[in-house]
Amino acid sequence: MPHTPSPDLLKRLQKLLGPKGYTDDADAMAPWLTDWRGKYHGRAAAMLSPATTEEVAAVVRMCGEEGAALVPQGGNSGMVGGATPDASGTQLLLSLRRMNRIRSIDPAARLAVAEAGVILENFHHAALDHGMRFPLTLGGKGSATIGGLVSTNAGGTQVLRHGTMRALVAGIEAVLPDGRIFDGLAPLKKDNRGYDLKHLLCGAEGTLGIVTAACLRLVPAATSRATAWIGLASPGEALSLLRRLDAALGRQLEGFELIPHACLDAVLRHIPQTRAPLANDHPWYALVELAGDAGDDLETALQAALADALDSALIDDVVIAKNEAESEALWKLRDSISEAERADGPALQHDVSVPVDLMPRFIAEDPQRLSAAFPGVRTVSFGHLGDGNVHHHVQPPADVDGKAWLDTHGEDVSRLVYAHVLELGGSISAEHGIGQMKRDLLAELDSPARLAALRGVKAGLDPAGIFNPGKLIG
């Protein structure tokens, strides 16, 4: 069990980090003590913001001596309360945001080394300045940091082709719970010295190490891109379209997002400067993106594949972006869904995955099960169909006090959803992680063998439990 930091420890930390790196001012800390969705509110003894790896190591060693708890935080855009300290006021918030240097970009090797606090969107721009692209993006790109993305093994909208964060990490530098620096930045293609520590740190949610920098894989900046917004009848049709495009276009297919009309409607109501891409409403939409090299005529290829789908009535309507600005406008609709949905009122969010082929069945059957048990609930499913990952949100009945209803029934609703997911062989967390939101669920629903292994790894690396207690399995 971690201990309350002593006044002496706080004084030593303050001296080590200086005024830019240490605060216990309530107003300065406030924005970082509530998570993005506003679900979790914590307190902290102080917020520590080291500027170098050596400072992080010194902080960890000092805290380790007393067994004081550290809660690592990047952009605080996570969805499961993983970066929010508990309410005791005894934990120390460890912000990595000052470590925001891009140490190197090597277009020839297709690699870059970025510190933990580099914001994803800034990293995209820096890579583009070198004619390269970092092929992972998500709606929170303006806040999410490299350290947070590594630690949640983030996904996003390009996983179909490029994989999750883990696939893009070639090396990691991190501070381990005993204060030692693990320098694993060398981008070795072959390295069979046993357990792969860098992969262990991907998705560890700050429970095993403080990521201070990562060596990341880049791809050449796509010189051609084609984006289409497609109206169709159901997730089943969307899956058939995905299979057809996959067969016709192969690796050029980079994104395939499924969006119900309710989500588009929420975006149009809440997000300024958005408009419906098609003349008529459709029950479902697919947002499809191809990316390729200079010589590729992607637009023609996409047009041909979609004309075929229109002829066979697999899809109902389509618009293909004519230029970069139109592509961006279509992606803005997708990337704004979380924000619009947050503005739309209370809902229970479930980030789940099932085998891709079973996704249409899950999306069709789950609302029926929920309505039978909780009359009047509304279900919205959107997300990454190609990865078998949907964000499955359940809204309370329209005629009740939504927040009170969710307080009373929320847990039972979620239990029903997760039971269905497990019945179909899926996962209760596809890309957002476990954090504090799903910690108890994981302990209850995961297999004993897997849980014992996870706990063994945690106990082996962090026996005093000082890294992010109360999260994941802590």
Ligand SMILES: Cc1cc2nc3c(=O)[nH]c(=O)nc-3n(C[C@H](O)[C@H](O)[C@H](O)COP(=O)(O)OP(=O)(O)OC[C@H]3O[C@@H](n4cnc5c(N)ncnc54)[C@H](O)[C@@H]3O)c2cc1C
């Ligand atoms: C609008 C919106 C859309 C989103 N869309 C997606 C999406 O499509 N796919 C997806 O996967 N996620 C998505 N997210 C969630 C979020 O952006 C990701 O989880 C992201 O990886 C979090 O990064 P962060 O820097 O904000 O981390 P934080 O929220 O600060 O932290 C997340 C977790 O990582 C730990 N952590 C942070 N930094 C470090 C570090 N340096 N070392 C060790 N541990 C650390 C924290 O303790 C916490 O457990 C979205 C978020 C928003 C707001």
